[in-house]
Amino acid sequence: MKPLETSFERIETKYLVSKTDLQDLIEDLKDYLVEDDYPTSTISNIYFDTEDFQLIQESLQDQHKKEKIRMRTYLAQPSADSPVFLEIKSKDDSGVGHKHRVLAQSNTITQLITKGWGGNLIKDSFLVAEVQKLRQRYSEVLKPRIYISYDRFSLKEKEKIQGFPYQKIRVTLDQNLIYRDENVSLFADKEGLPLLEDELVIMEIKAPGDKPQWLQDILDKYGLVEQKFSKYSCAYHKSQGLAYAPQRKCRYCLCLIFLTLFSTTQPPLLTPFNSYSPLSSALF
Numbered sequence: 001m002k003p004l005e006t007s008f009e010r011i012e013t014k015y016l017v018s019k020t021d022l023q024d025l026i027e028d029l030k031d032y033l034v035e036d037d038y039p040t041s042t043i044s045n046i047y048f049d050t051e052d053f054q055l056i057q058e059s060l061q062d063q064h065k066k067e068k069i070r071m072r073t074y075l076a077q078p079s080a081d082s083p084v085f086l087e088i089k090s091k092d093d094s095g096v097g098h099k100h101r102v103l104a105q106s107n108t109i110t111q112l113i114t115k116g117w118g119g120n121l122i123k124d125s126f127l128v129a130e131v132q133k134l135r136q137r138y139s140e141v142l143k144p145r146i147y148i149s150y151d152r153f154s155l156k157e158k159e160k161i162q163g164f165p166y167q168k169i170r171v172t173l174d175q176n177l178i179y180r181d182e183n184v185s186l187f188a189d190k191e192g193l194p195l196l197e198d199e200l201v202i203m204e205i206k207a208p209g210d211k212p213q214w215l216q217d218i219l220d221k222y223g224l225v226e227q228k229f230s231k232y233s234c235a236y237h238k239s240q241g242l243a244y245a246p247q248r249k250c251r252y253c254l255c256l257i258f259l260t261l262f263s264t265t266q267p268p269l270l271t272p273f274n275s276y277s278p279l280s281s282a283l284f
Contacts, residue, residue: 002037004103006100006101006102006124007098007099007100007101008097008098008099008100008206009096009097009098009208010096010097010206010207010208011095011096011097011206011207011208011209012097012204012205012206013204013205013207013211013226014202014203014204014205014226014227014228014229014246015202015203015204015205015219015224015225015226015227016196016200016201016202016203016224016227016229016246017173017200017201017202017203017222017224018199018200018201019175019198019199019200019201020199021222022173022201024222025203025218025222026153026155026173028218028221029155029171029218030155031214032157032158032161032214032215033155033156033157033158033169033171034155034156034158035154035155035156036154036155036156036170037156038074038154039153039154039155040151040152040153040154041074041076041151041152041154042074042075042076042149042150042151042152042190043072043073043074043149043150043151043152043174044072044073044075044078044147044148044149044186044190045070045071045072045147045148045149045231046070046071046072046144046146046147046184046185046186047068047069047070047144047145047146047147047148047232047235048069048070048071048113048114048142048143048144048145049142049143049145049146050138050141050142050143050145051141051143053145053236053240054138055067055068055069055134055138055142056068056232056233056236059233060233064090064137065090065091065092065098066089066090066091067088067089067090067134068088068089068090068232069086069087069088069113069131069134069142070087070089070232071084071085071086071087071106071109071110071113071144071186072084072085072087072101073085073106073186078106078186078187079187080106080107080187081105082106083103083104083105084103084104084105084106084109084186085101085102085103086101086102086104086109086112086113086122086127086131087099087100087101088100088101088127088130088131088134100124100126100127100130101127102122102123102124102127104121104122104123105121106186106187108121108122109122110144112128112131113131113134113135113142114142114143114144116132116135116140119131119132144184144185145181145184146179146180146181146184146232146235146236146239147179147180147181147183147184147185147186147188147192148177148178148179148192148195148231148232148235149177149178149179149190149192150174150175150176150177150178150195150202150231151174151175151176152172152173152174153172153173154170154171154172154173155170155171155172155173156168156169156170156171157169157170161212161214164212164213164214167207167208167209167212168207168208169205169206169207169211169212169215170205170206170207171203171204171205171206172203172204172206173201173202173203174201174202174203174204175200175201175202177194177195177196177202177231178190178191178192178193178194178195179192179193179195179231179234179235179238179239180192180193181235181239193238195231195234195235195238196234202229202231203224225248225249226248226249227246227247227248227249228246228247228248228249229246229247
């Protein structure tokens, strides 16, 4: 059994995939990727926040490195004595995501986050210190706020791809996403409200840097464009009756701004959305 990874630094990009394209997309990806050691899982998360959701609101304002704190299990039917992950995620100014995690008992994690107790039972002093910093920042009123669950299929890069260096790329495909803001427990049933339309799947690419050309070619083949999307942010907005939709990260828009500011000639009239996936009509 390979050692458990507890610290990650990588760039994560997200895409929305139609279920009608999913199997063909997976087949194309498998020219360069293989199934992960544990390719299928049901992931359940508890996100901790204040009563009025200060963490996620400040994250949306790009404060405190977009920090999120959660408890996660990869077990379809966890029990109260199942070890689960305590995780803290953040993103630095260059867009690199950082995740630190440790395995512990769910009750120990909950007591640490909500009451500050039991840090000595968690074998990661860095994470314990980070939790205490968050508790101090938010006046020690963190509590379980939202439950999110989904089914995941995971792929990892082949170690040898002719013409390309090994980058340890991972691709995950999440579907059947649900959330709830009541009965926020890992050990209740999997009932909840849909986070996205049923025909959509979230694909995440996790890479140490720029995507290789073979991967970009596959994205282009299916008209997949990077989306600005957060599962927790989406669930927060929906739980509060607020509108939320994935947003395209449009490189053309940034280029157009640059041309407008620094060129004395009129920028070309382009229609950047014409080449996008048919998903656009379902989302906007």
